[in-house]
Amino acid sequence: MTENAILIKQGAEARVYTAPFLTKKAIIKERFGKAYRHPILDKKLTARRITQEARSLFKCYKSGVDTPVLYFVDMENSKIYMEFIEGKVVKDLILENKEIKKDQLAEKIGIAIARMHSVDVIHGDLTTSNLLLRDSNKSLVVIDFGLSYVSSLPEDKAVDLYVLERTFLSTHPNFENMFAEILEAYAKNYKASKEILAKFADVRLRGRKRNMVG
Amino acid sequence: MQTYSFELFPNRGLIHIFLFSEVKNSLELRKRLLSHDAELSYAFINARVILDIFQLLIATNCALHNEKCSILKTHNINSEIVYNLSPNTNINEALRRFGISDDSTNIVVVKVGGEANEIKSHLTSLIQGTETSLENLFKFGDLGIIKKYYKVDNKIHDVKEILNIIVGSMAVKSVS
Numbered sequence: 001m002t003e004n005a006i007l008i009k010q011g012a013e014a015r016v017y018t019a020p021f022l023t024k025k026a027i028i029k030e031r032f033g034k035a036y037r038h039p040i041l042d043k044k045l046t047a048r049r050i051t052q053e054a055r056s057l058f059k060c061y062k063s064g065v066d067t068p069v070l071y072f073v074d075m076e077n078s079k080i081y082m083e084f085i086e087g088k089v090v091k092d093l094i095l096e097n098k099e100i101k102k103d104q105l106a107e108k109i110g111i112a113i114a115r116m117h118s119v120d121v122i123h124g125d126l127t128t129s130n131l132l133l134r135d136s137n138k139s140l141v142v143i144d145f146g147l148s149y150v151s152s153l154p155e156d157k158a159v160d161l162y163v164l165e166r167t168f169l170s171t172h173p174n175f176e177n178m179f180a181e182i183l184e185a186y187a188k189n190y191k192a193s194k195e196i197l198a199k200f201a202d203v204r205l206r207g208r209k210r211n212m213v214g
Numbered sequence: 215m216q217t218y219s220f221e222l223f224p225n226r227g228l229i230h231i232f233l234f235s236e237v238k239n240s241l242e243l244r245k246r247l248l249s250h251d252a253e254l255s256y257a258f259i260n261a262r263v264i265l266d267i268f269q270l271l272i273a274t275n276c277a278l279h280n281e282k283c284s285i286l287k288t289h290n291i292n293s294e295i296v297y298n299l300s301p302n303t304n305i306n307e308a309l310r311r312f313g314i315s316d317d318s319t320n321i322v323v324v325k326v327g328g329e330a331n332e333i334k335s336h337l338t339s340l341i342q343g344t345e346t347s348l349e350n351l352f353k354f355g356d357l358g359i360i361k362k363y364y365k366v367d368n369k370i371h372d373v374k375e376i377l378n379i380i381v382g383s384m385a386v387k388s389v390s
Binding site: 062072151 | 218220268272279288338367383388
C-alpha cells in the first residue's frame with residue numbers, strides 16, 4: 001500500500017484506509033485473514049467476499065443506486081479501492097436531528113433500497129451507519145457491501161428490510177414513523193414489492209433467522 | 215504531454231501520456247506493432263474510445279499491478295494497458311477496439327518509465343502527426359462508441375456518471 005494511507009476504521013473483517021490514488025482521494029478496504037480458520041478455506045472465503053463486494057457495488061451503481069465508484073480490485077492483496085465520499089452519515093444526521101428534511105430523506109432511502117432489490121442485490125447490513133448523504137448534491141449513498149450477495153428470494157429482501165427496521169427501533173426509537181415512510185417509498189418504487197412486504201410481515205413475527213425444522 | 219506518478223508502483227518510474235492528432239501513418243504503425251517491433255515499446259490507443267485521462271490511469275494501474283504479480287494476460291505491459299481498457303476478457307476484441315486501427319487519425323500514447331524529452335523526440339520521429347495538448351482529448355472521444363463498448367445505458371447523459379461506469383466496469387473485470 002502507499003505510504004500516505006491513513007487508517008480510519010478497523011473492523012472484525014476489514015481495515016479501511018484513505019489514501020491518494022491516481023489524482024483522486026480513495027477509500028481502501030483491506031480484508032484480512034482469520035488465524036483460526038484453515039488457511040485454504042480462509043483464502044477462498046476472503047477472495048469470494050472481495051469478489052461479491054466489488055460486483056454488488058458496481059451492479060448497484062449501474063442500476064442507479066448511488067454508491068462509491070469502484071476504482072480497482074487487488075485480489076492478490078485483498079484490497080478494494082473505491083471513491084471517497086464527502087458526506088455525512090445518515091445515523092448522525094438523524095441523531096443530531098437538525099436541518100434535515102426527514103420525509104425527503106426517508107423517500108431517498110426507500111428508492112435506493114427499491115433499486116438495489118430490483119437488481120437482486122441484498123445488502124446484508126442495512127443500517128443508518130451504512131447510508132451517507134453526499135455534501136455536493138445531497139444524493140443518498142449506500143456503502144459497505146461487505147455482506148452483500150445476489151438473491152431474488154422475497155425472503156432475503158424482507159430480511160434486508162427487517163435489519164433496517166431493527167436499526168430504527170434500537171438506534172432511533174423516536175423515528176419509527178420514518179421507517180414507515182421508507183417502506184412506503186420502497187413499495188411505490190418497486191413493482192415486485194408486494195410479495196416482499198408480505199414476507200416482511202412474517203419476518204417481523206419470527207425475527208431475522210428462519211426456523212429450521214427437521 | 216502529461217506525466218503521472220503511480221502511488222502503488224513508486225519504483226516503476228513516471229507514466230507519460232501523449233496525444234497525437236492528424237496522424238497519417240497508423241497503417242504502418244499497426245503493421246509494426248503486429249510484427250512485435252521492439253522499437254514500438256508504447257501503448258498505442260485509439261483516442262475515440264477515451265473519455266477522460268482517468269480512464270487511462272486506471273487501465274495503466276491495472277496493467278502495472280498484473281505485471282508486478284506476474285499475471286499479465288497479454289505479451290507485455292503495453293498490450294496489457296490496451297487490454298485493460300476493455301470491460302471484458304476477450305483479448306482480440308480489446309486490441310481491435312481500443313488499440314489503433316489502420317485509419318486512426320487521433321492516437322493516445324502511454325509510456326511507462328523513461329525520460330519525457332527522449333520519449334517525445336522518439337515519438338515525433340515515429341508518428342507522422344501533430345502532438346496536441348491532452349486538454350483536447352474529449353474532442354476526439356466518440357460518445358456513441360464509448361457507450362456501446364462499455365454498455366452504458368442510453369438514458370445516461372451525464373459525462374461524469376458515464377466515466378464512473380467506465381471505470382467501474384474496468385475494475386470489476388478482474389473479478390468477473
